[in-house]
Amino acid sequence: xxxxxxxxxKQQILALRRLSGDPILLLTIVAIxxxxxxxxxxxxxxxxxxxxxxxxxxxxxxxxxxxxxSQHERSALRNSLLLGVATAIAGSAVGFLFAFTITRTSxxxxxxxxxxxxxxxxxxxxxxxxxxxxxxxxxxxxxxxLLGIRNLNIYGFWGLMFAQVLTxxxxxxxxxxxxxxxxxxTLEDAAMDLGGSRWKVFRRVTLPLTFPGxxxxxxxxxxxxxxxxxxxxILAGSRFPVLSVQAYLQITGMYNLPRGAALAVVLLxxxxxxxxxxxxxxxRKQYVTITGKPTSSSIxxxxxxxxxxxxxxxxxxxxxxxxxxxxxxxxxxxxVWGHDMTTLTLRHFQYVxxxxxxxxxxxxxxAGVSTPIAGILGMVIAFLVVRKRFPGRQFMDFTSMLxxxxxxxxxxxxxxxxxxxxxxxxxxxxxxxxxxFIFRYIPVGIQSGIAILRQVDPxxxxxxxxxxADARTSFRRITLPLMxxxxxxxxxxxxxxxxxxxxxxxxxxxxxxxxxxxxxxxQVESGRFGAASAFSVVLVAIILVAMMIIRLIxxxxxxGYKGKLLQV
Amino acid sequence: MSVRLEAIHKxxxxxxxxxxxxxxxxxxxxxxxxGEMVTFLGPSGCGxxxxxxxxxxxxxxxxxxxxxxxKEVSHLPPNKRDTSMVFQSYAIFPHLSVGQNIGFGPxxxxxxxxxxxxxxxxxxxxxxxxxxxxRSPDQLxxxxxxxxxxxxxxxxxxxxxxxxxxxxxxxxxxxxxxRLEIRRIQKTFGITSIYxxxxxxxxxxxxxxxxxxxxxxxMQVGTPFEIYSRPANYFVADFIGRVxxxxxxxxxxxxxxxxxxxxxxxxxxGSAEGSFSAGDSALTVVRPESLRLAKTEAGGxxxxxxxxxxxQVYIGATVEYEIVVPGVETPIxxxxxxxxxxxxxxxGSSVEIDFGMKAAHLIPVQ
Ligand SMILES: Nc1ncnc2c1ncn2[C@@H]1O[C@H](COP(=O)(O)OP(=O)(O)OP(=O)(O)O)[C@@H](O)[C@H]1O
Ligand SMILES: [Mg+2]
Numbered sequence: 017x018x019x020x021x022x023x024x025x026k027q028q029i030l031a032l033r034r035l036s037g038d039p040i041l042l043l044t045i046v047a048i049x050x051x052x053x054x055x056x057x058x059x060x061x062x063x064x065x066x067x068x069x070x071x072x073x074x075x076x077x078x079x080x081x082x083x084x085x086s087q088h089e090r091s092a093l094r095n096s097l098l099l100g101v102a103t104a105i106a107g108s109a110v111g112f113l114f115a116f117t118i119t120r121t122s123x124x125x126x127x128x129x130x131x132x133x134x135x136x137x138x139x140x141x142x143x144x145x146x147x148x149x150x151x152x153x154x155x156x157x158x159x160x161x162l163l164g165i166r167n168l169n170i171y172g173f174w175g176l177m178f179a180q181v182l183t184x185x186x187x188x189x190x191x192x193x194x195x196x197x198x199x200x201x202t203l204e205d206a207a208m209d210l211g212g213s214r215w216k217v218f219r220r221v222t223l224p225l226t227f228p229g230x231x232x233x234x235x236x237x238x239x240x241x242x243x244x245x246x247x248x249x250i251l252a253g254s255r256f257p258v259l260s261v262q263a264y265l266q267i268t269g270m271y272n273l274p275r276g277a278a279l280a281v282v283l284l285x286x287x288x289x290x291x292x293x294x295x296x297x298x299x300r301k302q303y304v305t306i307t308g309k310p311t312s313s314s315i316x317x318x319x320x321x322x323x324x325x326x327x328x329x330x331x332x333x334x335x336x337x338x339x340x341x342x343x344x345x346x347x348x349x350x351x352v353w354g355h356d357m358t359t360l361t362l363r364h365f366q367y368v369x370x371x372x373x374x375x376x377x378x379x380x381x382x383a384g385v386s387t388p389i390a391g392i393l394g395m396v397i398a399f400l401v402v403r404k405r406f407p408g409r410q411f412m413d414f415t416s417m418l419x420x421x422x423x424x425x426x427x428x429x430x431x432x433x434x435x436x437x438x439x440x441x442x443x444x445x446x447x448x449x450x451x452x453f454i455f456r457y458i459p460v461g462i463q464s465g466i467a468i469l470r471q472v473d474p475x476x477x478x479x480x481x482x483x484x485a486d487a488r489t490s491f492r493r494i495t496l497p498l499m500x501x502x503x504x505x506x507x508x509x510x511x512x513x514x515x516x517x518x519x520x521x522x523x524x525x526x527x528x529x530x531x532x533x534x535x536x537x538x539q540v541e542s543g544r545f546g547a548a549s550a551f552s553v554v555l556v557a558i559i560l561v562a563m564m565i566i567r568l569i570x571x572x573x574x575x576g577y578k579g580k581l582l583q584v
Numbered sequence: 585m586s587v588r589l590e591a592i593h594k595x596x597x598x599x600x601x602x603x604x605x606x607x608x609x610x611x612x613x614x615x616x617x618x619g620e621m622v623t624f625l626g627p628s629g630c631g632x633x634x635x636x637x638x639x640x641x642x643x644x645x646x647x648x649x650x651x652x653x654x655k656e657v658s659h660l661p662p663n664k665r666d667t668s669m670v671f672q673s674y675a676i677f678p679h680l681s682v683g684q685n686i687g688f689g690p691x692x693x694x695x696x697x698x699x700x701x702x703x704x705x706x707x708x709x710x711x712x713x714x715x716x717x718x719r720s721p722d723q724l725x726x727x728x729x730x731x732x733x734x735x736x737x738x739x740x741x742x743x744x745x746x747x748x749x750x751x752x753x754x755x756x757x758x759x760x761x762x763r764l765e766i767r768r769i770q771k772t773f774g775i776t777s778i779y780x781x782x783x784x785x786x787x788x789x790x791x792x793x794x795x796x797x798x799x800x801x802x803m804q805v806g807t808p809f810e811i812y813s814r815p816a817n818y819f820v821a822d823f824i825g826r827v828x829x830x831x832x833x834x835x836x837x838x839x840x841x842x843x844x845x846x847x848x849x850x851x852x853x854g855s856a857e858g859s860f861s862a863g864d865s866a867l868t869v870v871r872p873e874s875l876r877l878a879k880t881e882a883g884g885x886x887x888x889x890x891x892x893x894x895x896q897v898y899i900g901a902t903v904e905y906e907i908v909v910p911g912v913e914t915p916i917x918x919x920x921x922x923x924x925x926x927x928x929x930x931x932g933s934s935v936e937i938d939f940g941m942k943a944a945h946l947i948p949v950q
């Protein structure tokens with residue numbers, strides 16, 4: 017055992033010695049490790065430390081004792097978990113419905129269904145909650161205007177779950193679509209050839225092969241739901257407390273940092289657990305041998321009647337999504353939602369581009385700065401993790417992926433705790449928002465970067481070095497261009513997330529630097545749905561335009577690339 | 585430039601089990617002359633690639649030194665060594681055109697556009713690649729990709745060219761054509777080359793000298809003729825081509841040949857590995873094509889060995905025999921030529937086996 021340790025140590029020292037021959041590489045590694053510690057671990061550590069203080073700042077377990085004695089906070093935990101599980105199951109089911117219908121049947125309008133299922137991702141993550149209130153609230157279009165019901169109870173579990181399923185099922189959809197596409201339909205054809213009935217083939221072949229994907233989608237949805245902040249802030253109310261909102265209220269409402277921190281820790285535990293299960297158990301069970309684009313898609317798996325039932329269900333969900341967006345669009349132009357809806361006006365947009373414009377500008381600047389940095393950083397980290405051997409490599413891999421698992425609320429609290437005191441005072445600045453976005457939104461870039469690099473023969477980079485390129489030149493000229501598809505998908509993700517972020521950002525905005533999402537939230541809270549909707553419309557428009565530009569750069573600017581490279 | 589490897593040792597340890605060291609190269613000392621083409625030949629996992637990567641600088645040896653052109657380069661990273669590698673997978677940059685691929689090296693050296701283009705054109709000319717300048721790599725055939733990889737490697741006029749099984753992805757016919765091509769290019773540019781392969785005929789045809797390796801150790805270094813006809817030990821004899829090992833006893837020596845007692849009589853061995861004195865047991869290495877066969881006739885002459893044909897296979901140009909000889913463990917393999925005129929020996933017949941002095945090579949019993 018000690019021999020083993022000695023050996024390990026020896027290897028690390030050897031690796032270090034080799035690195036010292038390449039100062040730039042060494043410097044890059046050290047800088048990245050240091051910033052991961054500073055901007056991911058240190059804030060979490062601060063949350064943990066603070067949760068063990070009493071009101072006077074002394075060591076104490078009081079915040080946690082309070083947690084166990086407070087009926088309210090205990091029910092917040094129960095509600096959060098309940099919602100998490102329910103949304104994970106329902107969201108994955110809807111995601112599977114869409115993924116299966118689109119990949120395994122021959123129904124019409126697949127393209128449209130696909131687009132509709134993805135739209136919620138590029139919107140503020142609480143658009144569902146807004147729409148519910150606008151449709152079913154006190155002055156709701158459907159509840160009051162059409163049906164005359166004044167006090168339909170939409171606040172609480174069901175309303176919230178509806179909003180969250182709407183917000184998060186696209187994540188499950190994308191995951192499961194990828195999984196289903198990678199299962200060669202010939203497997204199903206073969207099973208059917210052997211005499212299996214359709215239902216049996218589905219149950220014995222398709223479902224088992226998809227199962228790891230489903231489990232993974234559920235865990236991701238569970239994590240997302242737990243950390244969701246926007247929907248519950250609007251819909252939970254005081255009778256249905258959830259952890260993320262309670263933590264926020266403790267901090268911004270009561271200025272009780274230890275209790276807020278303690279709630280954050282409680283929130284962190286199930287998220288991290290789910291993350292570990294996802295990363296170290298479920299992802300291992302993924303069937304790697306079944307990757308590869310299908311040659312021809314099997315559409316025999318589903319009988320005609322079943323196919324139309326699935327189609328009907330998809331249309332139903334798509335209809336709801338369209339209704340939500342139509343509502344937002346209408347509200348953006350209606351004079352006063354709920355009272356004077358037929359007079360159309362541009363005044364909400366005038367507001368957005370007038371008084372509200374600083375938030376638009378701030379959001380664009382922050383997203384514009386943090387996105388490319390996150391994109392490049394993601395590629396560099398992916399490269400280091402896959403191609404280099406150095407002490408701290410696994411630590412880098414793990415830490416950079418951690419922000420998948422840490423709820424935004426927790427990281428937001430961590431940032432205000434960590435960066436409102438020396439050595440680094442950042443609260444109220446541009447930097448705190450940008451840094452938060454950069455380090456929270458690198459994982460997707462890293463993941464796709466790693467996936468691509470694993471497919472690139474290392475000797476391609478060695479060939480460059482062999483011809484005389486140093487490490488930097490080879491990365492810039494060979495590796496990075498090969499990673500471009502990953503780079504752009506990382507960019508897109510980081511940009512969309514930066515534009516739609518709320519849960520951490522709401523702690524970090526200030527008078528100088530504000531964000532559109534926070535503005536929208538504020539408008540909703542004060543009942544000004546017109547302005548909130550106009551903001552949302554502008555936000556979605558910006559994201560769509562940005563995505564179009566990125567796609568344009570990718571297809572026009574890099575037309576020299578082979579199509580197959582871009583599809584990875 | 586000459587290449588010298590001195591007392592190279594290289595171990596790998598499994599990251600999961602650092603206690604289990606894998607020996608990749610053990611105590612390798614080797615000198616390669618300027619302009620020479622040397623082949624590393626050996627079974628899979630014997631350390632050929634590793635040695636090549638040590639020369640190019642991608643692996644650092646645990647001990648020992650590497651010299652190129654009389655200068656020690658052990659401490660230099662691969663981009664500072666004047667070596668060029670042709671990779672088994674070609675490693676062509678997929679996002680660059682053929683011309684850009686080949687011009688990558690000159691570009692790194694800071695040549696201007698015109699110079700780069702001229703240099704690329706010149707090399708492409710030599711390689712018969714002229715029309716492919718703007719092609720993208722995935723529109724090339726296997727042989728063309730191979731040529732592009734080679735062109736990219738030689739354009740910088742490296743001091744040493746390294747080939748790691750460059751032809752293993754090509755079909756048999758193209759392989760034969762390309763190995764002649766490689767040899768031609770290597771001679772044209774006069775670049776010292778190390779060539780890794782586990783295809784014997786490839787090694788025999790392209791190399792000035794062959795280094796036979798096994799389990800990280802050098803088993804023999806010699807010209808293709810030496811390796812084939814005077815193997816240094818059992819491993820080399822067995823690894824290269826088909827071979828017979830015949831147990832025998834040394835009885836004496838006359839005029840530069842050893843007199844050896846076989847089952848059927850005394851014969852001469854023209855060469856030997858190591859020294860033998862009368863009474864020593866030894867193995868005679870003799871190739872199937874060196875054996876002469878004759879049907880046993882009552883009262884007729886006896887061969888050095890006598891046996892019974894167990895198997896006879898007609899190939900066309902040749903006939904292959906397996907002959908059971910008492911006292912020799914595995915059946916003796918023999919090949920005869922020109923079956924049309926010389927005829928066959930039927931299975932089950934008794935035969936007399938003879939071979940000449942030059943064909944018999946003695947090695948110690950292992
Ligand atoms: N990076 C590595 N880590 C651990 N072991 C290695 C590594 N590279 C090579 N080895 C081991 O070192 C030994 C020699 O490998 P090498 O690649 O040099 O063989 P080779 O002669 O090129 O074989 P082949 O003909 O199959 O290419 C093998 O046992 C191999 O498993
Ligand atoms: Mg090899």
